[in-house]
Amino acid sequence: MLKASDCTLYSGGHVGAEQFFGECAEKWGVNEVTFSFEGHYIKREKNVYMLSDDELRRGNISMEIVSTHMHRQYAQSEKIRRVFQSIFHMVNKGSQVFAVGTILEDDTIRGGTGWGIELGKFFNRDVHVFDQLRHKWFTWRHGEWTEDRPFIVEKSFCGTGTRNLTDESRTAVEELFARSFG
Numbered sequence: 001m002l003k004a005s006d007c008t009l010y011s012g013g014h015v016g017a018e019q020f021f022g023e024c025a026e027k028w029g030v031n032e033v034t035f036s037f038e039g040h041y042i043k044r045e046k047n048v049y050m051l052s053d054d055e056l057r058r059g060n061i062s063m064e065i066v067s068t069h070m071h072r073q074y075a076q077s078e079k080i081r082r083v084f085q086s087i088f089h090m091v092n093k094g095s096q097v098f099a100v101g102t103i104l105e106d107d108t109i110r111g112g113t114g115w116g117i118e119l120g121k122f123f124n125r126d127v128h129v130f131d132q133l134r135h136k137w138f139t140w141r142h143g144e145w146t147e148d149r150p151f152i153v154e155k156s157f158c159g160t161g162t163r164n165l166t167d168e169s170r171t172a173v174e175e176l177f178a179r180s181f182g
Contacts, residue, residue: 002155004028004181010035010093010158012086013042017100017113017161020170022046024177025159035089037082056085084115087160091119094158096126096150098176100169101162103131103138103145116160126154130172132162137172152180 009025011018013034022044025032036042037051091097097120102110109117109129117140120127127140128150139148
């Protein structure tokens with residue numbers, strides 16, 4: 001079992017899942033890095049790393065490619081692009097990706113959280129989603145979502161997800177930390 005103090009959570013500090021992942025990390029003694037950028041509002045302001053414009057550009061991708069992979073259209077706004085660029089840094093640093101959201105029929109995840117999950121798949125990370133509608137954890141294996149009970153087993157991991165966290169989701173994240181470090 002890993003020691004919590006040897007691990008680092010990478011997140012974006014947004015209200016909801018990312019904020020709660022950070023609170024759990026703090027409770028368990030996990031190191032935390034919150035990626036942000038100038039002009040970006042975050043709720044969790046612990047250990048914030050402000051990404052420069054050059055660093056953000058390293059995570060740049062065509063919004064057409066994002067829309068194609070996510071099977072939906074995203075606005076061409078610079079703010080959305082910068083959010084997706086910051087997600088690149090979270091996922092790039094984490095050897096595992098944990099998210100809270102909704103798995104859609106096309107196997108993508110609702111909202112911006114879905115881009116973090118797609119990047120995790122591209123980067124060959126262990127990807128786990130707590131589906132708020134089914135109240136269960138799922139892991140991406142062999143091209144499909146499989147019901148699972150994941151553990152944090154890597155020293156670096158990413159925590160992301162929906163702004164609208166349910167009580168069941170909070171419990172699921174708390175239990176993830178407890179079974180991984182308890």
